[in-house]
Amino acid sequence: MRIAVVGSGYVGLVAGACLADLGHDVQLVDNDGSKVAALQAGQIPIHEEHLPELFRRHHGRQLRFTESLPEAVRNSQAVFVAVGTPPTEQGEADLSYVESVAREISGAIHGYTVIVEKSTVPVYTSDWVRRVMLRNATAADTFDVVSNPEFLREGTAVVDFLYPDRIVIGADNPRSAAVLREIYAPLISGSYYERPDAISGPASAKVPPPLIVTSAKSAELIKHASNAFLAMKISFINAVATICESVGANVEQVCQGIGSDSRIGRRFLNPGIGYGGSCFPKDLMAFRSVARECGYEFRLLDEVMRINEEQRNRFLRKIRNALWTLRGKRLGVLGLAFKGGTDDIRESPAMALVQCLLQEGCQIAAYDPAAAERARGVLNSSVEFVNSPYEAATGADALLILTEWEEFATLDLKRLQKVLKYSIVIDGRNLYDCETMAALGFTYYSVGRPSTVPDSPAENGTAAAGKLTKA
Ligand SMILES: NC(=O)c1ccc[n+]([C@@H]2O[C@H](COP(=O)([O-])OP(=O)(O)OC[C@H]3O[C@@H](n4cnc5c(N)ncnc54)[C@H](O)[C@@H]3O)[C@@H](O)[C@H]2O)c1
Structure with missing residues (x-):
């Protein structure tokens, strides 16, 4: 399938390279000219295992780079939006990049196109993207907006993309869901994993990964709620570590004891100096804002953030x-x-x-x-x-x-x-x-x-x- 990916950062670049490895024809777009020039020259601007291998396989063939969004979008059946969604001063997600991309896409699509939200966005964003497209005179029957949240972790991003715990497709009609099923078919059917040149994954990977099809709103919430839960797990064990320190217990032993309960699990029970990165801090604030707008004060998230800072x-x-x-x-x-x-x-x-x-x-x-x-x-x-x-x-x-x-x-x-x-x-x-x-x-x-x-x-x-x- 011909696919455009808008935003060539940590997520867009990895998603684009992996989609090329699944057999698609991918054009990556970025409005940062120097980044595009470097990518066109084969330079990889981020440190991520397996990306060099995927570049060797597909660069200049099934994986191309451009500054021109209309050029990439014009012939694509699906457009993944993977631009940043940084926090505003009030802690909400700044969706201005997503909005401007939606406006640009509206003038560029030819024929039925699925707009795929890959960026982490608050619930209702798919509705807003749809509205922006319609306001810019895009015919309603020429596009759909689907939420397809990304759960990759930096450092293991390629393997996480190709061996996900699950693939979530938030689509509000069967037509758009079918396009996403086709995109992920090599993973969902398991055929990718039988290829001799498949990037190898962890022995514990669920292959093929389960597919979860939901409404767009549910998918948007799945991403925010997942990150909030993971951050909560980190803050929880950091709080337990504090108690361990004052009584002379060993938090590793405590983690072993609670983590071996299959309802809890050992992963993410790693005490340390607190979470960081481009996702958890901003996504927690954005999720809290979403809750507030719905009339719910999500105080648990305040506490997760407070423990993190205190740590x-x-x-x-x-x-x-x-x-x-x-x-x-x-x-x-x-x-x-x-x-x-x-x-x-x-x-x-x-x-x-x-x-x-x-x-x-x-x-x-x-x-x-x-x-x-x-x-x-x-x-x-x-x-x-x-x-x-x-x-x-x-x-x-x-x-x-x-x-x-x-x-x-x-x-x-x-x-x-x-x-x-x-x-x-x-x-x-x-x-x-x-x-x-x-x-x-x-x-x-x-x-x-x-x-x-x-x-x-x-x-x-x-x-x-x-x-x-x-x-
Ligand atoms: N980094 C992660 O681990 C991770 C994991 C899952 C989801 N996400 C989400 O994915 C989204 C992207 O994150 P990232 O870490 O890749 O961000 P990033 O800052 O690394 O990349 C964003 C890219 O988008 C480009 N861009 C911005 N506006 C553009 C426009 N109008 N046209 C074309 N390109 C444009 C920027 O130049 C940049 O290269 C965010 O919403 C983030 O929350 C990130």
């Missing part, structure tokens, strides 16, 4: 407790992206913490496997960007782990100890085992677990084995 502040206090004063301290920082596996620093709790530490007068040596370039553009020049975790740790008063990259979980701890000024690790992602850190003589703080404080702290890794204490 970051608690971590800052933990750093202070470990180091006493901060001015002039040299800190090694591992991780700047909002989570592992991505270069995305939008609403990154790691970035927020680094900014606070800079304000407090710390010197920072930071390492991130993918996000350093983006971070350099935002952080002031006093941050030293280094090329390895060991460089970040060299001469540091303490090492902070802020993002859960796999690379950070497999460090050579003895080497680390040799290069650190003091053997202090403050781990916001619980990547290390407390007993191991204690045995090696680290002063080790993590989230919701007992801290390790050696009996006789010393410089350069000569510390005696430590004991576990309450956090």
Whole structure:
């Protein structure tokens, strides 16, 4: 099928490349000329596993790039809208990008076209897009608007798109639903997974994925409610971690105990420094606004957000407790992206913490496997960007782990100890085992677990084995 994807960011680019891999003829559109030029030249502006492979397969053939929306839309049977929906100052979703795309599409379609909402949007957006199209003199029988929310996670976006837990199609009539079924047919029928060149997915993937067909409004709500629920799960376990710290319990053991209940599940019960990224913070605010407009004060969401903010502040206090004063301290920082596996620093709790530490007068040596370039553009020049975790740790008063990259979980701890000024690790992602850190003589703080404080702290890794204490 001929498909246009409007917006070539994290979602549009991944969706476009994956749709090409499903056999469709895809034109990706963006109004950022430099981005389009880079994409046309084969450069991939984001860090995402498997995208280079999909580019090698389809670039310039089934996957093309243009700045011209009318050109891409004119011959397409479906137009995916994947532009940003950032928050307004009041916390609502700013839908002006979606509206302007709808206006542009209205002047460009020829023949029956399905407009697919891929962006995360509040309930009623499909109605509004329809209204905008009609106001701009598009004949009612030449288009439909369908909601097809995207659940991919940055870092594993390609695999998430091709091996989704479910495909949700929010269509208000059978004709438009049929177009979406056809688009996803290789996944729904399972034929994609039989191809020898299929991108491989996790062993646990449900193949083929279930298809859930709903009304457009239900699909819009599914996306907002899913993100709100996931954020709630994170804040819940962070709140439990706080209690664990004050009583000397271990939140990992608690997670194992509650997560093995099949009604709850282990995933997303990961205590840390709070959620971030371009989705959860804005989607929670947008969902709260939607509820308010419906006359319902969704106070639970306020609390989820409050716990998230408090979690970051608690971590800052933990750093202070470990180091006493901060001015002039040299800190090694591992991780700047909002989570592992991505270069995305939008609403990154790691970035927020680094900014606070800079304000407090710390010197920072930071390492991130993918996000350093983006971070350099935002952080002031006093941050030293280094090329390895060991460089970040060299001469540091303490090492902070802020993002859960796999690379950070497999460090050579003895080497680390040799290069650190003091053997202090403050781990916001619980990547290390407390007993191991204690045995090696680290002063080790993590989230919701007992801290390790050696009996006789010393410089350069000569510390005696430590004991576990309450956090
Ligand atoms: N990033 C995620 O993990 C994720 C996951 C699921 C859903 N979403 C949702 O998908 C949407 C897009 O998110 P993203 O992270 O890809 O955003 P992004 O900022 O990375 O990409 C948006 C792109 O749209 C382009 N754009 C804006 N207006 C345009 C226009 N009029 N014409 C053509 N291009 C235009 C921008 O230049 C940009 O390249 C958002 O609603 C987001 O909430 C994001």
